[in-house]
Amino acid sequence: MIVGKKGKIKKMAENLSESGAGRSLWKDARMRFMQNKAATISLFILLSIVLFSFIGPYFAVWSYEQIDWNAMGSAARVGMPSIESGHFFGTDDLGRDLYSRVIQGTQISLMVGVLGATVAVIVGTLYGATSGYLGGRTDQIMMRIVDILMSIPYMFVLILLLVVFGRSIGMLFIGIGLLSWLDMSRIVRGQTLNLKNKEFIEAARVTGVSDFKIITRHIVPNLLGIVAVYATLLVPGIILAESFISFLGLGVQEPSTSWGALIKEGAGTISYDTEWQLLFPLAFFVVSLFCFYFIGDGLRDALDPKER
Amino acid sequence: MINYIIKRIGIAIPTLLILIAVSFYLMHAAPGGPFTSERPLPAQVLANIEAKYGLDQPIWRQMINYLWGVITEFDFGPSYKYHDRTVNEIIGHGFPITLKYGFWSFIVAVGVGIPLGAIAAIRKNTWIDYLAVGVSIGAQVLPNFVMAPLLIIVFTLWLDWLPGGGWNGGAWQYLVMPVIALSTSYMASIARITRSSMLEVLNTNYIRTARSKGLPTKVIFFRHVLKPSLLPVISYLGPAFVGLITGSVLIDIYFSTGGMGYFFVNAAFNRDYSVMMGITIVVGSLTILFSLIADLLYAWIDPKIRY
Numbered sequence: 001m002i003v004g005k006k007g008k009i010k011k012m013a014e015n016l017s018e019s020g021a022g023r024s025l026w027k028d029a030r031m032r033f034m035q036n037k038a039a040t041i042s043l044f045i046l047l048s049i050v051l052f053s054f055i056g057p058y059f060a061v062w063s064y065e066q067i068d069w070n071a072m073g074s075a076a077r078v079g080m081p082s083i084e085s086g087h088f089f090g091t092d093d094l095g096r097d098l099y100s101r102v103i104q105g106t107q108i109s110l111m112v113g114v115l116g117a118t119v120a121v122i123v124g125t126l127y128g129a130t131s132g133y134l135g136g137r138t139d140q141i142m143m144r145i146v147d148i149l150m151s152i153p154y155m156f157v158l159i160l161l162l163v164v165f166g167r168s169i170g171m172l173f174i175g176i177g178l179l180s181w182l183d184m185s186r187i188v189r190g191q192t193l194n195l196k197n198k199e200f201i202e203a204a205r206v207t208g209v210s211d212f213k214i215i216t217r218h219i220v221p222n223l224l225g226i227v228a229v230y231a232t233l234l235v236p237g238i239i240l241a242e243s244f245i246s247f248l249g250l251g252v253q254e255p256s257t258s259w260g261a262l263i264k265e266g267a268g269t270i271s272y273d274t275e276w277q278l279l280f281p282l283a284f285f286v287v288s289l290f291c292f293y294f295i296g297d298g299l300r301d302a303l304d305p306k307e308r
Numbered sequence: 309m310i311n312y313i314i315k316r317i318g319i320a321i322p323t324l325l326i327l328i329a330v331s332f333y334l335m336h337a338a339p340g341g342p343f344t345s346e347r348p349l350p351a352q353v354l355a356n357i358e359a360k361y362g363l364d365q366p367i368w369r370q371m372i373n374y375l376w377g378v379i380t381e382f383d384f385g386p387s388y389k390y391h392d393r394t395v396n397e398i399i400g401h402g403f404p405i406t407l408k409y410g411f412w413s414f415i416v417a418v419g420v421g422i423p424l425g426a427i428a429a430i431r432k433n434t435w436i437d438y439l440a441v442g443v444s445i446g447a448q449v450l451p452n453f454v455m456a457p458l459l460i461i462v463f464t465l466w467l468d469w470l471p472g473g474g475w476n477g478g479a480w481q482y483l484v485m486p487v488i489a490l491s492t493s494y495m496a497s498i499a500r501i502t503r504s505s506m507l508e509v510l511n512t513n514y515i516r517t518a519r520s521k522g523l524p525t526k527v528i529f530f531r532h533v534l535k536p537s538l539l540p541v542i543s544y545l546g547p548a549f550v551g552l553i554t555g556s557v558l559i560d561i562y563f564s565t566g567g568m569g570y571f572f573v574n575a576a577f578n579r580d581y582s583v584m585m586g587i588t589i590v591v592g593s594l595t596i597l598f599s600l601i602a603d604l605l606y607a608w609i610d611p612k613i614r615y
Contacts, residue, residue: 267457
C-alpha cells in the first residue's frame with residue numbers, strides 16, 4: 001500500500017519544496033525600506049554613481065591612459081578642472097585626464113567590491129549553512145577552522161599572496177573573497193541553528209529530501225534576508241581592503257586604476273596645490289561607502305525588524 | 309576555567325603552526341628566488357650562496373630548521389636582501405615603534421569609543437546621540453589611508469602645528485597624527501557596538517526592575533548596565549587589534565615612522581622572503597595571543613559561557 005503511494009508522496013514533497021519564500025515578507029520589507037529616507041536616498045545616489053560610471057565615458061574627451069603633454073609636469077598650472085580643456089576633473093601629475101581615470105577607478109573598485117562580496121557570500125553561506133545544519137562533530141571542526149583562519153592577520157597574508165603569485169586583479173579577487181567569507185559563515189551558521197529545528201525542515205526531512213537539497217532549497221532561501229544585509233555591509237569592507245592594497249601600490253596595475261590608487265596619487269601631490277587630484281576620487285569613494293552603509297542599515301531595519 | 313584556558317591554547321598553537329607552514333610554503337612557491345637579479349650570478353656562486361642559506365635542502369627540512377631556530381633561539385635567520393642585517397635586528401628596530409603608536413591607538417579607540425557609545429545610548433534620540441552616530445559613521449568611511457593625508461593637509465600644511473612625518477624617538481608631536489589616523493575607524497566601530505548593545509541591555513526586564521525599585525541611575529548604570537553591554541565590545545577587540553596592526557603598514561609608509569609595516573612592504577617589493585616571513589610570524593603570534601586574551605576576558609566576564 002505504501003509502495004503504491006510513492007508517486008503521490010514524491011509529488012507532495014515536490015510541492016512542499018517549491019512553496020515560495022513568502023511574498024508578503026519581501027513586500028513588507030520593501031515598504032519598510034522605502035520609508036527609510038536615508039537608505040532610499042543612498043540607493044538613489046549609488047545607482048547614479050553606477051550609471052555615471054557607465055555613461056560617463058561617452059562624454060569624456062580624453063581616455064584614461066592618454067597623456068596630455070601640455071599638462072604633464074605642470075598639472076598645478078595647466079591641469080586644473082575646466083570644461084574648455086576637456087579635463088572636467090583636472091589632470092593627474094602625468095597629464096592624464098582625471099575624469100576618465102575616476103570613472104575607470106569607480107568601475108574597478110565597485111566591481112572588486114561586488115564580485116568579492118559575491119564570492120564571500122556564496123562560500124560563507126554554503127559553509128555556514130552546512131556546518132550549522134549538520135551539527136555535531138562536523139560543525140565543531142568546521143567552526144574551529146573558521147576560528148583559526150580568523151586569527152590570522154589577513155592583510156599580511158594577502159600581501160604575501162600578491163607578492164608570490166604576482167599582482168593581478170584576479171588574485172586580488174580570490175585573495176579578498178577567500179579571506180572575507182569568515183564572518184558570513186558564522187552569522188549564517190547561527191541562523192541555521194535557529195532554523196533547523198523548525199517544522200518545515202522536519203517535514204522536508206521526513207519526506208526524504210536529501211541533506212544537500214534541504215540546505216540549498218529550504219535553509220538558504222530562508223537566510224536570504226540576513227545574507228542580503230551582510231552582503232551590503234561586506235561590499236564597502238571589500239572596497240576598503242582593495243583600496244588599502246592599491247594604496248600600498250600592490251593592487252591594480254597601471255594604467256588601470258582604482259579609488260585607492262587614485263587617492264594615493266592625489267595624496268602624494270597635496271603639497272603642490274593640486275588638491276583636486278585628491279578631492280575628486282576621495283569624494284566618489286566616501287560618498288559611495290556612505291551609501292553602502294546606509295543601504296545596509298536600511299535593509300537590516302527592513303528585513304529584521306527586531307534588530308531596531 | 310583552567311580547562312577552558314588549556315582548550316583555548318590548544319587552538320592557538322596549531323593556528324600558529326599553520327600560519328608558519330602556509331607562509332613558508334608560499335614563500336617558496338614564489339617564482340624567482342631572493343638571489344634572482346637582472347645580472348644572473350654564475351651557477352657556482354649561486355650554489356654556494358644557496359648552500360650558505362640552506363636553500364639547497366628539501367623544503368620540509370628547511371622548514372623544520374627554520375621552525376627549530378624560531379622556537380629554540382628566537383632566530384628568524386638572516387635577511388636575504390640586506391646581507392649585514394638579520395631579521396631579528398630588523399624586527400627589533402621596527403617593533404618597539406609599532407608597539408608604541410599601536411598601544412596609544414588602542415587606548416584612544418577604547419577610551420573614546422566606549423564612552424561615546426555609552427553617552428549615545430543613554431541619551432538616545434537627542435542631539436548627542438545623533439552627533440555620536442554621525443561621527444562614528446563618518447569615521448567608518450574615512451579609513452586610515454584617507455585620514456592620513458587629510459590630517460597632513462590640515463595640521464601640517466594649513467596650520468603648521470605638527471611635523472608631517474618622522475619618528476624622532478617617539479616624541480608626542482610625532483605620535484599625534486599616526487595615532488589619530490590609526491584609531492579613528494576602530495573608535496567609531498567600538499562606539500557603534502557599545503551603543504547598540506547598551507540599548508539592548510537598557511530594554512531588558514531586569515533594568516526595568518532595577519528602575520522600578522528605585523535604584524539611583526548611577527548604580528543601575530555601573531552595576532547592571534555596563535558589564536553586559538561591554539561583552540560584544542570585548543569580542544570585537546580581537547579583530548580591532550588585527551586591524552590596528554594591519555593599519556600600521558600604512559602608517560609607517562605615510563608618516564615615515566619606520567615601524568614594522570615599513571619593513572614589511574619594503575620586503576614585499578624586494579622579495580626579501582625571510583623578513584616578510586619573520587614579520588608575518590611575529591604579527592601572527594601577536595594577534596593569536598591577543599585574541600586568546602580577549603576570549604579569556606570574555607569567558608571571565610560572561611557568566612553564561614560554559615567551559
